[in-house]
Amino acid sequence: MSPGLLLPLLLLLLLAIALPLTPATMQPVPALPVVQEDDVRCLRGVKRHFRDPNARLSSWTFANTSAGAICDFSGVSCWHPQESRVIALELSGYGLHGALPSHLKYCWATTTLDLSNNSLEGPIPPALCDWLPYLVTLDLSGNRLSN
Ligand SMILES: *[C@@H]1O[C@H](CO)[C@@H](O)[C@H](O)[C@H]1NC(C)=O
Ligand SMILES: *[C@@H]1O[C@H](CO)[C@@H](O)[C@H](O)[C@H]1NC(C)=O
Numbered sequence: 001m002s003p004g005l006l007l008p009l010l011l012l013l014l015l016a017i018a019l020p021l022t023p024a025t026m027q028p029v030p031a032l033p034v035v036q037e038d039d040v041r042c043l044r045g046v047k048r049h050f051r052d053p054n055a056r057l058s059s060w061t062f063a064n065t066s067a068g069a070i071c072d073f074s075g076v077s078c079w080h081p082q083e084s085r086v087i088a089l090e091l092s093g094y095g096l097h098g099a100l101p102s103h104l105k106y107c108w109a110t111t112t113l114d115l116s117n118n119s120l121e122g123p124i125p126p127a128l129c130d131w132l133p134y135l136v137t138l139d140l141s142g143n144r145l146s147n
Helices: 003-021 037-049 102-106
Strands: 076-078 086-090 112-114 119-123 137-139 144-146
Touching: 037 086, 037 102
Parallel strands: 086 112, 112 137, 119 144
Antiparallel strands: 076 086
């Protein structure tokens, strides 16, 4: 076979392999992150982005890097005490200021998010329920959030 024919044939072969894997109708499957560091990243983002004039998040030091250390943080509950996997984030009446940080998406396994009665403002991210697919309880009341 001449080299001139080989390249087009190779391209056809590649196309034939690639096409069935990516039909236009197939939705991309969201890859669920499995790294426990995610929840640490979530809480770091929350701590960094909220203004906390009453220092209610002072226990959130991140000094202890052991698995499960974040479970002792004020307002944080975990699926299992030795696993850094948040099941509930309950910061009602903490006097927090700021917008909802996108870092919340790294707390993707949480079932409860209660940020009621704070001074949060800005839009409620439309993707919030995509970020937190296991969410059962959501309370954002008593803030100045907009749609
Ligand atoms: C760090 O966190 C782990 C898990 O919660 C706990 O068992 C350990 O006592 C903590 N260490 C310190 C120095 O606080
Ligand atoms: C809201 O939180 C403030 C403290 O930040 C507290 O004084 C007040 O009683 C709370 N209100 C409700 C309805 O929980």
